[in-house]
Amino acid sequence: MRAGVVVAAHPGVEDLAVRAEELGLHSFWVYDTPMVHGDPFVTLSLCAKATRRIRLGIGATSPALRSAPASASGFASLNALAPGRIICGVGTGNTARRTLGMRPFTAAALEDFVASLQDLCAGRSTEYREGDQVRDVRFLHSGAHVNTTDPIEFVVAALGPKAAAVAGRRSAGLVSFGLLDPTAWRALHAARRDAAPASAPGHSRSYVITALHVLRDDEEHDSDAAREATGHLVLSLLDFAADTPAFATRLGHAEQEAVRLLLERRGTSATAPDRHTRLYPGYLGRIAPQDRDLVLPGLMERVALVGTRDDLRTRIAALEQAGVDELIVQPVIDPPAEMARFAELLDWMESSSAPDSRTASARWAQPERNESSQP
Structure with missing residues (x-):
């Protein structure tokens, strides 16, 4: 490879x-x-x-x-x-x-x-x-x-x-x-x-x-370090879901709740015409510590390599x-x-x-x- x-x-x-x-x-x-x-x-x-x-x-x-x-x-x-x-x-x-x-x-x-x-x-x-x-x-x-x-x-x-x-x-x-x-x-x-x-x-x-x-030895898959290293990809998926309600409905309950929290924290909604100005600042950059809880283990497994x-x-x-x-x-x-x-x-x-x-x-x-x- x-x-x-x-x-x-x-x-x-x-x-x-x-x-x-x-x-x-x-x-x-x-x-x-x-x-x-x-x-x-x-x-x-x-x-x-x-x-x-x-x-x-x-x-x-x-x-x-x-x-x-x-x-x-x-x-x-x-x-x-x-x-x-x-x-x-x-x-x-x-x-x-x-x-x-x-x-x-x-x-x-x-x-x-x-x-x-x-x-x-x-x-x-x-x-x-x-x-x-x-x-x-x-x-x-x-x-x-x-x-x-x-x-x-x-x-x-x-x-x-x-x-x-x-x-x-x-x-x-x-x-x-x-x-x-x-x-x-x-x-x-x-x-x-x-x-x-x-x-x-x-x-x-x-x-x-x-x-x-x-x-590292004895490190959990959802450690803070793992979330920070992969959070930019997970947040990009949540941004897409927040911007695309039809896709969001195909996610599980925990993931849909993460989308709801993301929209709430960004002060916008899935239908707001200016939502792109709230969702994408800092896109694919290092995530803020307060957003670590949005980096769910299932989403990490889906888009990133952790192990x-x-x-x-x-x-x-x-x-x-x-x-x-x-x-x-x-x-x-x-x-x-x-x-x-x-x-x-x-x-x-x-x-x-x-x-x-x-x-x-x-x-x-x-x-x-x-x-x-x-x-």
Whole structure:
């Protein structure tokens, strides 16, 4: 299992990218969430200049944030700074739209956007539309301006089959936020595989974004330290539930009570038109101590990895067997120290795995790895 890190975009995180590279991590990502975090293209530009090997990803942009030409210009410019190291995560804008008080775009709009980005970033022309006007557009300058020669890796943000099918049709990989159920991952891979054209070559990667906490001896699963290390993901789920009453009704009684308390503490309601201004400040940042009680054990188990080293090895191995290629962790308390512990855990897992076990896992995962191509 490869490993990566994701952080909120802001100047200064290039030092974390350098440290991630020193630790041997495979990728370094930043979120694309305007009005909450900094600009990801500015941040990754700094990371590109400071690093030499590590792959750099944006997770995830959407057609709601920028036009395809503007987005392609950003990614191709990054590709000029870090040739062949750029990962373009694309989604419907679930979070970025909700933080603006809007709803996500459709899967059809997502697919059109991915297709346009793939064409433009490869130096091809694409159809650009404004109202009734349609024009063919392409980069009019390349060379020192942008890099359309080295490939950019495209991954589609997906929690369900529609987005996974877009990934299949566009020969793209998958990235999912807090999805730790191996059965759900097999379903996503099946949807991507079924939608992929017969001519799709090679393998496209799958990434899962989560949080991780290794328990100390005799530490409880719901300790304050565990809640703080994983609370940002749990609160993001509760924010979504508070913003989406239909989803909240599918939660258990304790989880629905946590949603009610969250709305009460933020001084808003599930129907208030300005609720996004109350729910999302500090989104995906370190939680306040007074919100620890909202980080319920069941929700921690659902979206984050908490356990002993043996517990975590079992869960990570199950994800790997389900076809997940890379585990991306967001550290929020002491990022350099958390990144080092993450790398240490994976080194321990590798060194303590029996050779027969590693071989069997590779054999099991091989069919998934051939399901679609990397563009």
